[in-house]
Amino acid sequence: xxxxxxxxxxxxxxxxxxxxxxxxxxxxxxxxxxxxxxxxxxxxxxxxxxxxxxxxxxxxxxxxxxxxxxxxxxxxxxxxxxxxxxxxxxxxxxxxxxxxxxxxxxxxxxxxxxxxxxxxxxxxxxxxxxxxxxxxxxxxxxxxxxxxxxxxxxxxxxxxxxxxxxxxxxxxxxxxxxxxxxxxxxxxxxxxxxxxxxxxxxxxxxxxxxxxxxxxxxxxxxxxxxxxxxxxxxxxxxxxxxxxxxxxxxxxxxxxxxxx
Numbered sequence: 001x002x003x004x005x006x007x008x009x010x011x012x013x014x015x016x017x018x019x020x021x022x023x024x025x026x027x028x029x030x031x032x033x034x035x036x037x038x039x040x041x042x043x044x045x046x047x048x049x050x051x052x053x054x055x056x057x058x059x060x061x062x063x064x065x066x067x068x069x070x071x072x073x074x075x076x077x078x079x080x081x082x083x084x085x086x087x088x089x090x091x092x093x094x095x096x097x098x099x100x101x102x103x104x105x106x107x108x109x110x111x112x113x114x115x116x117x118x119x120x121x122x123x124x125x126x127x128x129x130x131x132x133x134x135x136x137x138x139x140x141x142x143x144x145x146x147x148x149x150x151x152x153x154x155x156x157x158x159x160x161x162x163x164x165x166x167x168x169x170x171x172x173x174x175x176x177x178x179x180x181x182x183x184x185x186x187x188x189x190x191x192x193x194x195x196x197x198x199x200x201x202x203x204x205x206x207x208x209x210x211x212x213x214x215x216x217x218x219x220x221x222x223x224x225x226x227x228x229x230x231x232x233x234x235x236x237x238x239x240x241x242x243x244x245x246x247x248x249x250x251x252x253x254x255x256x257x258x259x260x
Contacts, residue, residue, distance in 0.1 A: 006151045008037050010240055013154060013187070019245075022187060026076035027159050031068045034155045040148055042067040042156055043140045044081060044133035047115045054112070055105045056136060059143045067133070067159065074131045080118070083135045083160035084111065085180045085193075087171045091226040100138045106198045107166060114164065114194075116202040117260065135160050150233050153180075154240065158187035165195045165257070175223035179234055182217050185255050186244045195259040210260045219250040 012018050012033055021029040035041050043064035050056070057063045071079050086107060090099040101107040115132055122130045135156060141149045163184045171177050181193065192212070202208075220238060221231060242248055 005037065005039050005148075006236065009039075009151045009155055012037065013158070013240065013244075018158075022158055025161060026071075027081060027161055028068055028071055028076060030155075030159045031071070034152065034159060035068060037152070037155075039152050040142065040145075042135075042152075042159055044070065044135055045139050046070070047112075047119075047132040047134070050108055050134070051112050051115070053108075055108045056099075056101050056111075057139050059139050059141060061139070064140055065133075070131075070133065078128065078131050079133060079161075080122075080130045081133050081135065081159070081161045082164040082194075083157055083162070083180065083184065084137075084164050084166065085177060085184075086136075086166040087168050087174050087177050088226075089168065100136070110166065110196060110198050110200050111164075113200055113202045114196055114260075117200075117208065120202070120204070120207070134164075150237075154183050154187060154237055157183040160184075160188065162190045163188060163193040165193050167195055167197055170224075172218065173224050175220045175225040175230060175234070178218045178220040178223045179237065181215075181255060182220065182238070182241055182248065185217055185248065185253070186241045186246050192256040192258050195257050200260055208260050210258045213257050213259050214254040215257050216251055217248055217253045217255060222250075 015033075018030065018033055021033075031042055044067050045057075045064050049063050053063070067081070086100060088098070088100040089102045089107065090097060111134065118132060119129050122128065157180060163181070165181070184193065194210075220234060225231065247253070
């Protein structure tokens with residue numbers, strides 16, 4: 001069954017209609033095609049939920065929303081979907097202790113600061129306040145059924161309109177932190193990533209406009225992972241990404257980033 005899902009996911013990524021849809025800000029046609037694979041449905045967490053609870057919730061808390069339904073509810077022109085790319089601060093060493101954030105919820109706090117910044121920036125530039133949704137692995141993937149999610153990861157990256165990188169000291173050395181930017185480069189609509197650090201603060205009096213930089217795409221297979229079995233799972237994804245229309249040369253190809 002899982003091999004069949006891999007095959008169907010790869011066929012969809014190669015589908016001409018799917019590739020054409022990635023050029024539009026309206027991600028619903030992409031999401032509809034992914035949901036029709038009959039795997040896990042794509043879920044997101046709304047910015048207001050993170051503000052209300054002030055933490056990144058586990059998937060079993062059921063605080064996520066259905067991606068297609070929520071975009072249709074607000075209208076695609078008002079929605080922004082950010083994939084959050086980050087290093088887990090308390091990795092999966094013990095099943096009852098792992099968590100992507102610190103005990104003090106630093107990451108949740110900085111995402112909320114980014115939300116304030118982004119909504120202000122879009123309102124200033126485009127005269128509307130967006131509804132922001134985040135794809136965060138810990139809450140948007142069933143943590144009790146990770147195997148079923150892996151084949152869909154490239155598709156979910158493609159369905160996200162934008163990409164938020166939260167860089168911590170060991171970020172660029174981690175396998176998964178390398179994999180998701182690679183997938184974003186190959187499949188996403190947005191032509192840049194946004195980078196923040198845990199000390200980022202929104203200020204209405206000293207508004208940050210950020211600066212454009214270029215960052216390298218690094219080989220995920222040469223990164224560090226807590227679970228070595230992850231490498232076997234992601235090798236097929238890397239192989240597929242390297243065969244895509246966008247050519248990738250690890251350590252040479254760069255991504256345009258907007259650093260705050």
